[in-house]
Amino acid sequence: MRGLTAGWTSVPAVSGIDLDIAEGRLTALVGPNGSGKSTLLKTVYRALRPASGLLLLGEDDLWRLPRREVARTVGVLGQDQHGGFDFTAREAVALGRAPHLGPFGRLGPGDAATVAECLAATGCAELAERPVSTLSGGERQRVLLARALAQRPRLLVLDEPTNHLDPRHQFEVLELVRGKGITVIAALHSLDLAAYYADRVVVLHEGTVAAAGPPRELLTPELLRRVFGIEASLLTDPVDGRPRLLIRPSRIPSVQEANPS
């Protein structure tokens, strides 16, 4: 992203964004409500044209590439994404193969295998024949992720992918996309998940980049106090040595307030 400015009104929601997204790594985008995370991601998956600036995919201007090529390259799990609800889960995931199919749009044996593999990887194999409209929020979220994975994208854009998910599935979704050679940009509300899974964290604040770097160096109490208005302790997980973030309100309740009885 080079000098990227975008928004909905004359006041841009994000402005002057300069960012390099590391290839094959998971970059977490964090920031308070309304800081511009979804807006920025929408410019990447071409749902919102930037007002100015450039988005480069390698050497190419992402907004000048043919639509089909972008569909082959960029997978998306948007926030409250709709579509595909009249289909079964398997059919919805098969839509992810569409940019790769020939002129008649027929799925080959390889495509069907990819669909089955992505359903299984996201824990959706048993949901395959269910209409998407009958699935729970979390099940639907996983089917939509399976569809994005079935695209076999080089770049995966995830807008709050752990929304609606129970703790185990929150971990599983991030395990699934991380370290697989896919470049992932994920807006996350959980700072702990960002600390635990991201190779790099980008903190957005009021539409600009407040800080960017590896979680252990970046997520300092000072930064989190300034941007989020919370108190935080960056810890090391005693089991696997990875960074964890423990957060508490800015005004710490007294022991008596916290345990009224």
Ligand SMILES: Nc1ncnc2c1ncn2[C@@H]1O[C@H](COP(=O)(O)OP(=O)(O)OP(=O)(O)O)[C@@H](O)[C@H]1O
């Ligand atoms: N369709 C829209 N029309 C007008 N303004 C919008 C639209 N979508 C977002 N905005 C505004 O743009 C700003 C950035 O919103 P955005 O959704 O990008 O923030 P966010 O960081 O993703 O927030 P959240 O954490 O609440 O999801 C906000 O002020 C929001 O009100």
